[in-house]
Amino acid sequence: MTADTTAGSFLAFVREQQHAVEAALLALLPAPTQRPQRLHEAMHYALFPGGKRLRPMLVLLGCRATGGDLRAALPAAAALECLHTYSLVHDDLPCMDDDDLRRGRPTCHKVHGEAMALLAGDALLTVAFEGAADAGAAAVVELARAAGSLGMVGGQVEDLAAEGDPTHHTLARVQWIHDHKTGALITASLLVGAHAAFVGTPAGAAPASILVPLRRYGDLLGRAFQIADDCLDLTGTAAELGKNPLADVALGKLTWPAMIGLEPSLQAARDLAAEARAMVPTVLAATAAARPSVGSMLDAAAGLLQDVASYAVERRS
Numbered sequence: 001m002t003a004d005t006t007a008g009s010f011l012a013f014v015r016e017q018q019h020a021v022e023a024a025l026l027a028l029l030p031a032p033t034q035r036p037q038r039l040h041e042a043m044h045y046a047l048f049p050g051g052k053r054l055r056p057m058l059v060l061l062g063c064r065a066t067g068g069d070l071r072a073a074l075p076a077a078a079a080l081e082c083l084h085t086y087s088l089v090h091d092d093l094p095c096m097d098d099d100d101l102r103r104g105r106p107t108c109h110k111v112h113g114e115a116m117a118l119l120a121g122d123a124l125l126t127v128a129f130e131g132a133a134d135a136g137a138a139a140v141v142e143l144a145r146a147a148g149s150l151g152m153v154g155g156q157v158e159d160l161a162a163e164g165d166p167t168h169h170t171l172a173r174v175q176w177i178h179d180h181k182t183g184a185l186i187t188a189s190l191l192v193g194a195h196a197a198f199v200g201t202p203a204g205a206a207p208a209s210i211l212v213p214l215r216r217y218g219d220l221l222g223r224a225f226q227i228a229d230d231c232l233d234l235t236g237t238a239a240e241l242g243k244n245p246l247a248d249v250a251l252g253k254l255t256w257p258a259m260i261g262l263e264p265s266l267q268a269a270r271d272l273a274a275e276a277r278a279m280v281p282t283v284l285a286a287t288a289a290a291r292p293s294v295g296s297m298l299d300a301a302a303g304l305l306q307d308v309a310s311y312a313v314e315r316r317s
């Protein structure tokens with residue numbers, strides 16, 4: 001993750017937790033030497049060294065903001081990264097966005113072939129549910145809904161449809177696509193972390209009083225993140241992004257800057273991040289009410305939730 005001016009505590013948290021997240025990923029994944037070796041090698045290729053690891057960090061933040069022990073959330077954190085990586089591998093396939101550069105390297109199908117990349121994506125998707133199970137049944141349901149036809153895959157379908165249909169481009173349509181294609185998994189990361197925080201408690205899963213404000217915060221964060229992503233496609237370099245810039249333009253994608261221009265889009269992302277930051281006290285008040293004993297941990301969690309919202313729009317990669 002890149003350094004910037006206002007996301008300090010989040011970037012420090014990432015540095016602190018990086019090693020544990022990588023170890024959790026290695027623990028969840030079969031070794032590349034295990035049969036079928038070609039499949040496991042392709043899965044490892046897609047995952048390591050990886051990207052920003054934002055979603056696993058959000059799982060840990062969701063756990064911290066709801067008073068949990070981060071160690072309990074690590075398998076679920078790895079799960080979110082596996083599921084996200086599956087979506088990138090499939091998104092890059094010739095039948096989708098047809099890209100040859102991802103995370104600074106040739107895409108999985110360029111190195112391992114189309115069939116193996118497809119299957120590596122499938123296997124990353126399924127192993128994710130093994131990791132999520134550690135956070136309980138509610139976490140599994142949350143993840144399944146966010147990843148499926150009512151979430152990420154549904155968003156991808158509408159994204160592809162919008163590419164070939166430039167006469168019906170509206171802000172409402174782009175927002176729907178963003179909420180499903182990207183936002184659903186970002187929100188699910190936080191909620192899965194919250195459920196992990198309640199494993200072993202009498203409730204067994206996070207209560208609605210916490211989930212409702214945390215979901216709202218996640219939805220705002222997801223919107224801000226994807227608008228920033230659309231803008232980076234125009235302003236970033238391949239070295240910064242680890243993927244080809246101007247890919248959205250080449251594909252005729254429906255994006256915020258295509259609709260309203262770059263500067264108004266950046267402002268919209270900043271406004272959404274500010275709205276997300278404004279939700280933080282409500283999220284933490286809900287935790288404090290549900291779990292009075294964890295009150296002292298919550299100040300640090302507040303700073304982290306504020307800072308990741310700034311990071312989502314200030315990042316350069």
Ligand code: GRG
Nearest residue numbers: 051052053087088090091152153156181182229
């Ligand atoms: C089922 C064949 C098949 C394909 C599905 C589900 C899917 C393909 C695609 C999901 C849509 C998608 C890839 C959305 C992109 C969201 C996004 C902003 C990705 C980039 O996330 P970063 O910047 O990436 O966090 P890193 O590499 O840092 O993890």
